[in-house]
Amino acid sequence: MQTSEMTPHTADASDDLPLLRVSNATKYYGDRIGCKDVNFELYPGEVLAIVGESGSGKTTLLNCLSTRLAPTSGVIEYRNRVGAMRNLYEMNEAERRMLMRTDWGFVHQHASDGLRMSVSAGANVGERLMAIGARHYGDIRATAIDWLDRVEIAEDRIDDDPRAFSGGMRQRLQIARNLVTNPRLVFMDEPTGGLDVSVQARLLDLIRGLVSDLGLSVIIVTHDLAVARLLSDRTLVMRRGHVIETGLTDQVLDDPQEAYTQLLVSSILQP
């Protein structure tokens, strides 16, 4: 695939350095643990899956990483485009919000949390461009058409608003809306949750294609181990707020070390 105009993240010296470093990330809701003492590093181009049963702390951790929820303690650092490692929670709000709408993407389980439901698909995709100063309607529209095409939404739907879209289309629109600024890191929280199996499969294929074409780094939360296997390089297993096992996805799923992971794998990964 021709990717020259997509500014893929070409390999350079900083590819050897982590994009995100998480040190002892901990979030309490009052006395209750959301997540505790989480440590890991994410490298450029890597796809990390966070798996675990309901209530294990996946969303809590993801929200802490993406600056949507301040951790109670711990440090989360991100390497910005000029190569500096920055503590996310020491950045000011303007810098954080800028990061969230340019360098990062966030794909919500419920499309209505990530889309403007009352404005057209074109404007949903164009919003980030306008937010960073795009002021040429024709160019914005052309870019929106291009992105709709990449997520397999027909050009003639560009002026429809997402309320007229199916669940799968909404998720694809949400993805286009996020990727239009060529982010380096995309967070996803159960992006295929609540969709029919066949719709899920198509969406997963699409995500997998985009991730490899664009060289994206992704942190994806899922309770579906099949999703983790299909998309991720590495998997992190959570239980009661703690990371109990981590490793290459194939290893974790084929040869789980922890009893809990073995249970998880055997109960869900039925052929």
Place this chain on the structure above:
Amino acid sequence: MTGQDTDMFSEHYNFAYLDEQTKRMIRRAILKAIAVPGYQVPFASREMPMPYGWGTGGVQVTAAVIGSDDVLKMIDQGSDDTTNAVALRGFFIKTTGVKATTKTSQATIIQTRHRIPEEPLTENQTLVYQVPIPEPLRKLEPRETETRKMHALEEYGLMHVKLYEDIAKYGEIATTYAYPVLVNDRYVMDPSPIPKFDNPKMHEMAALQLFGAGREKRIYAVPPYTKVESLDFQDYPFEIQRFEEPCALCGAENVYLDEVILDDKGGRMYVCSDSDYCEERREQGHLGHMAANPIAEPENSGPRA
């Protein structure tokens, strides 16, 4: 200073109705607003002896800045004679004893709803706008906490989303009044429901422009000679309304015209919305094509007759 209306001045009120402490509080808000052009300053809006829809924000601003030697003009949709304009003018005559005028050039304070006078304003004048909804992002983002953040962080992409939607739906930017502007390269501001025709007049205006929103408790300002740009796209530049014909009464071109229905057979004419401007031109001998026979039969006359 003492006009023919002074006899109606009532000593029962504090000057300009509000007590001195309230006026000082409003003046502080106004000074802050002038210091940060386009920024909406919260203020403790008071109950006024009139409904909110009547421009209580503008009235409080005027009350805070008016002095006994000011000359006041009060307009509503360009006219000095609507019920709203007459009532508010009467209110200030009664509570301040200042002289009122309909002549733009003679006024030192002009309080307005929905128009900017056609005649260019000067450094000696203050234009006070009545504002119903001060927040330009409101329709797109109803959460006040969020819009405040957007202003603070200069996140105005959403404003262009609205304009994008206009073009996608109507082929052009369909917003014709309350058209958003960027003030002094910093704050996006709602110019109040004036026609976009008036937007260019705000740019580098010699007069001080003050905006008061009573119900919403906000004051904002554009100091004299400040940059005011209407938002647009490079390929869909901002344009003002154009009129096919000149004013039927005074022949003026490049002014904002109102359509007046003359009869129920489709008869109509276009006349200046700024009635003082129109009158002045006619006094100077400018005549439009219907000036000889303006609205002949009274029963057929339009709403403005």
